[in-house]
Amino acid sequence: MSKKTIVLTGITTTGTPHLGNYVGAIRPAIEASRNPDVSSFYFLADFHALIKCDEPARVYRSRQEIAATWLAMGLDPQVATFYRQSDIPEITELTWILTCLTAKGLMNRAHAYKASVDANQAAGNPDLDDGITMGLFSYPVLMAADILMFNANQVPVGKDQVQHIEMARDIAGRFNHTYAPLFTLPEAVVGEEGAVLSGLDGRKMSKSYNNTIPLFVEPDELRKLIYQIKTDSRMPGEPKATEGSSLFEIYSAFADRQQRDAMAARFAAGDGWGELKEQLFEFLDAQLTAPRAEYKRLMADQGYLEQILRHGAEKARAYATPLMDEVRRAVGLNSFTAGQVQDDRPQGKKADKELTADEQAKLDAGKARAQEIARQREAEARQQAEAELQQLLKARSGDLTALAAELLDQHETASKKDKKALRLKLDIVEEWQQA
Numbered sequence: 001m002s003k004k005t006i007v008l009t010g011i012t013t014t015g016t017p018h019l020g021n022y023v024g025a026i027r028p029a030i031e032a033s034r035n036p037d038v039s040s041f042y043f044l045a046d047f048h049a050l051i052k053c054d055e056p057a058r059v060y061r062s063r064q065e066i067a068a069t070w071l072a073m074g075l076d077p078q079v080a081t082f083y084r085q086s087d088i089p090e091i092t093e094l095t096w097i098l099t100c101l102t103a104k105g106l107m108n109r110a111h112a113y114k115a116s117v118d119a120n121q122a123a124g125n126p127d128l129d130d131g132i133t134m135g136l137f138s139y140p141v142l143m144a145a146d147i148l149m150f151n152a153n154q155v156p157v158g159k160d161q162v163q164h165i166e167m168a169r170d171i172a173g174r175f176n177h178t179y180a181p182l183f184t185l186p187e188a189v190v191g192e193e194g195a196v197l198s199g200l201d202g203r204k205m206s207k208s209y210n211n212t213i214p215l216f217v218e219p220d221e222l223r224k225l226i227y228q229i230k231t232d233s234r235m236p237g238e239p240k241a242t243e244g245s246s247l248f249e250i251y252s253a254f255a256d257r258q259q260r261d262a263m264a265a266r267f268a269a270g271d272g273w274g275e276l277k278e279q280l281f282e283f284l285d286a287q288l289t290a291p292r293a294e295y296k297r298l299m300a301d302q303g304y305l306e307q308i309l310r311h312g313a314e315k316a317r318a319y320a321t322p323l324m325d326e327v328r329r330a331v332g333l334n335s336f337t338a339g340q341v342q343d344d345r346p347q348g349k350k351a352d353k354e355l356t357a358d359e360q361a362k363l364d365a366g367k368a369r370a371q372e373i374a375r376q377r378e379a380e381a382r383q384q385a386e387a388e389l390q391q392l393l394k395a396r397s398g399d400l401t402a403l404a405a406e407l408l409d410q411h412e413t414a415s416k417k418d419k420k421a422l423r424l425k426l427d428i429v430e431e432w433q434q435a
Helices: 019-033 046-052 056-072 089-099 104-108 111-122 134-148 159-178 219-226 246-254 257-269 273-299 302-331 357-395 400-413 416-434
Strands: 005-012 038-045 081-084 154-156 187-189
Touching: 005 019, 005 046, 005 134, 019 038, 019 056, 019 154, 019 246, 038 046, 038 056, 038 302, 046 056, 046 134, 056 081, 056 273, 056 302, 081 302, 089 134, 089 159, 089 302, 104 111, 104 134, 104 159, 111 134, 134 159, 159 187, 219 273, 246 257, 246 273, 257 273, 273 302, 357 400, 357 416, 400 416
Parallel strands: 005 038, 005 154, 038 081, 154 187
Antiparallel strands: none
16 A cells, blocks of 8 residues: 555634635635545644734634534544644644754745745845844744654645745754654645635735735625725726736636636726626625624534644644654653664664665755755855956956965965855856866
8 A cells, every 4th residue: 555645734713714714725725625545634733823912812813713614614633634734732832842953054045034035125124134033043843843753755835935944854854864754855745726825915925914804704805805906997898917916816816727718808998996806706706605604603603613623733733753863862852761763874884774665765865955055055155256256356457366375375365164265256267277
């Protein structure tokens, strides 16, 4: 029997689920859970919520709403493992162990951190890290622990989250190479259509932009929000472009090909924006009527929701606990009664056991990834060095000999760290001289 593919995803519990959450994460996750060859792990990312929300009532309510949403949209908790992140203590333990392996430079490149630094810089704030907590800075490590704790093969995400899956791969590869090949390298799965859904103002639908359409608002509120979708100034009778239209994008995310083609024809025929928005409202409302009723029923039965999530936590920990035992042993944190720790890492003379084919494959994949990262970093360093040299050369009227002499003088008195960068520049100048 072939080994099942493990699919994992979650939603941060800081707000009410909206159409973008459903299209980008919930729907592909639920569809994957129906595959008999897939083992599904879906969770409420409530630890992640604490990074950007200090409102306990909001986090508490959001956990309820998200749990009810997943179930109302068709998730079967008897098939999938559905749990709260905070109910799995092994995740936070693994987070710390992975943190001890993760390079700060990797975290420096995280989009959320860089965006916060850029915002401070643009505002003229001399403290570029102002307002940035360690939670924000290092949350890709927590995300990696979420994924690696269950050795997920595939992680359905929006396009903006792909970087975090790559980071999880890097972290897993480093652990496998340093200690033992315990972790699978995950793959990001981005849907072909609607992976990132536009909101009312044309930007990505996001709670932070306040441009979302909640999944289960009442029909009157749904219509009101749809009529707020930003459109252009083309009048009724004028053909309208579907490309770049948030209205058409939202419709397409819920429609089949025949329905999309019919809507595109209405755009081309010049239907007015009001008519097109009404069409979108009627279409969405018809699809959401039954799930909306089930959502209301679930929200009225909090005891049932709690029971479902506790059962999911039991299932999740049945997997997490033994894997965490292996992790502890690998890093030397197992109990004294378990016997002396042997350094059985598969590295040169330290390897004292034969690896299975699967273990060797994981190790090789980790090494290959590490080598690729090293090559990328070398290429980036060379590109930066060449750019700096071009500026220096321009200031010296193109005199390569003079530039080389200056670099040599600097190299003789430089620190060990700076010598490496100067050596690279000297090598580049030498190549230019020989060209």
